[in-house]
Amino acid sequence: MLANLSLRTKLSIYVGAAISVAVALCIALFIFHAATRINSESESARRLANDFIVSALPSINQLDKPEAELERLIKEANHLRHARIYSSRTSVQEDTGNSLESPPNWFTRFLTPNSESREIEVVTKSGFEDKITIKANPADEITEIWQEIKWISIASLGVISATVLIISIVVSNTLSPLAGYVQALSLLDAGKRTLTVAGDKTPEFKIIADRINGLSQTLSKLDEENHLLIQKMITLQDNERKEIARDLHDEFGPALFMSRICVGELKKKITISLGEDKYLNDWSAVDQNIDKLQQVNRKILGRLRPAALEEMGLSGAIEAMIKSWRKTDPSVEMVYYFPEEKLTMTEIQSLTAYRIIQESLTNIYRHSHATKVNVSLFLEKLTPSSQLVISVEDNGIGIGENSQDGIGLRGMKERMLIVGGELKISRLSPSGTEIKALMPLS
Ligand SMILES: Nc1ncnc2c1ncn2[C@@H]1O[C@H](COP(=O)(O)OP(=O)(O)OP(=O)(O)O)[C@@H](O)[C@H]1O
Numbered sequence: 402m403l404a405n406l407s408l409r410t411k412l413s414i415y416v417g418a419a420i421s422v423a424v425a426l427c428i429a430l431f432i433f434h435a436a437t438r439i440n441s442e443s444e445s446a447r448r449l450a451n452d453f454i455v456s457a458l459p460s461i462n463q464l465d466k467p468e469a470e471l472e473r474l475i476k477e478a479n480h481l482r483h484a485r486i487y488s489s490r491t492s493v494q495e496d497t498g499n500s501l502e503s504p505p506n507w508f509t510r511f512l513t514p515n516s517e518s519r520e521i522e523v524v525t526k527s528g529f530e531d532k533i534t535i536k537a538n539p540a541d542e543i544t545e546i547w548q549e550i551k552w553i554s555i556a557s558l559g560v561i562s563a564t565v566l567i568i569s570i571v572v573s574n575t576l577s578p579l580a581g582y583v584q585a586l587s588l589l590d591a592g593k594r595t596l597t598v599a600g601d602k603t604p605e606f607k608i609i610a611d612r613i614n615g616l617s618q619t620l621s622k623l624d625e626e627n628h629l630l631i632q633k634m635i636t637l638q639d640n641e642r643k644e645i646a647r648d649l650h651d652e653f654g655p656a657l658f659m660s661r662i663c664v665g666e667l668k669k670k671i672t673i674s675l676g677e678d679k680y681l682n683d684w685s686a687v688d689q690n691i692d693k694l695q696q697v698n699r700k701i702l703g704r705l706r707p708a709a710l711e712e713m714g715l716s717g718a719i720e721a722m723i724k725s726w727r728k729t730d731p732s733v734e735m736v737y738y739f740p741e742e743k744l745t746m747t748e749i750q751s752l753t754a755y756r757i758i759q760e761s762l763t764n765i766y767r768h769s770h771a772t773k774v775n776v777s778l779f780l781e782k783l784t785p786s787s788q789l790v791i792s793v794e795d796n797g798i799g800i801g802e803n804s805q806d807g808i809g810l811r812g813m814k815e816r817m818l819i820v821g822g823e824l825k826i827s828r829l830s831p832s833g834t835e836i837k838a839l840m841p842l843s
């Protein structure tokens with residue numbers, strides 16, 4: 402039940418309850434002690450009153466009219482605390498005390514001793530007879546005890562309130578650095594690494610602040626390493642692709658070409674020497690297979706190192722890529738816009754732009770279920786330089802809120818970092834995704 406309450410409330414409740422229980426115990430002990438005391442005080446008061454009256458009786462016995470003297474004696478004896486003395490001739494007046502301050506009945510009943518009253522028979526020589534009764538009457542004492550308990554309770558309430566207030570203030574002040582730590586952890590979670598949490602003098606909090614600062618440094622180092630690794634991987638991948646493409650182009654391509662020429666020559670020679678072309682079908686099959694191999698080789702070359710990029714420039718290469726996707730899936734409508742002005746780009750910039758569009762389109766065909774794709778490139782003139790804005794939009798299902806970056810998106814981001822640019826990924830309304838790459842051009 403208390404689990405969801407704040408630490409401050411919990412501490413206030415626990416300490417308040419502990420003080421209340423302690424005060425209740427003290428009051429209970431106080432009442433039990435008072436009960437014993439009242440009992441013995443009442444008993445001694447009755448004995449005293451009894452002795453007082455008994456010692457006065459011999460002189461009263463001598464009187465012919467003892468009523469007045471007896472009344473005076475009873476009045477005097479009533480000055481004793483905790484005893485009520487009356488005769489059968491006088492009316493009994495119970496001492497109820499001040500009604501406002503008088504304790505409740507259960508309290509009076511609990512503290513009043515149940516000792517029996519004493520009675521003294523008075524018989525004088527003149528034949529006068531009376532009966533004096535002595536009863537325990539601790540009403541004054543009980544009222545005083547009740548008042549004390551009331552004041553103790555009020556004082557305790559004051560102490561509990563003050564304690565709870567002090568706890569609230571102390572806990573709030575002590576825990577105030579926690580808000581800063583939570584904020585720092587949220588920033589770390591959001592990817593901000595260069596943060597330093599101010600230390601606190603409290604040793605427990607100092608440790609937490611040191612750990613958060615340590616965590617921030619470790620994460621920043623890991624990010625840096627990760628960044629370098631991915632950049633290295635991309636560079637290695639590009640170099641590897643370049644080498645394989647070169648081998649395919651320089652070794653495999655000419656070998657296939659030569660094979661085709663040789664097969665053609667051989668066919669001619671055999672046809673001439675045998676004077677017939679009964680092997681024509683076989684020659685055609687070999688020739689077609691070599692042709693197929695050449696086509697596959699060109700396709701692989703295109704993927705590894707977009708030859709189109711070198712041959713047709715960025716605009717032509719992108720157009721060729723879009724054409725190829727249109728052929729693969731004609732149901733997707735593709736719109737393409739390329740700026741009129743000539744773009745002056747380095748090899749790495751062109752390759753980056755090409756790869757960004759290539760991965761964006763691959764993702765669209767793999768994940769988005771889009772029916773419309775818009776690829777546009779435009780030059781944004783900024784002073785002193787300008788930047789190329791590459792935008793690939795689709796009307797598909799959109800990137801999921803919690804979707805994790807794969808090698809594709811991470812690679813795009815890293816490629817953009819290498820050229821000093823930035824990649825923005827956003828969900829479109831009502832649905833779809835936009836990949837926007839901002840690449841500075843010098
Ligand atoms: N245009 C898109 N529409 C919808 N979801 C997308 C789109 N592009 C990317 N995603 C989501 O983002 C995720 C990450 O994409 P990313 O390209 O990084 O990895 P991948 O395509 O799954 O694998 P690979 O590393 O081979 O590229 C995808 O798995 C997909 O869920």
Ligand SMILES: [Mg+2]
Pocket residue numbers: 760763764807808809810
């Ligand atoms: Mg991908």
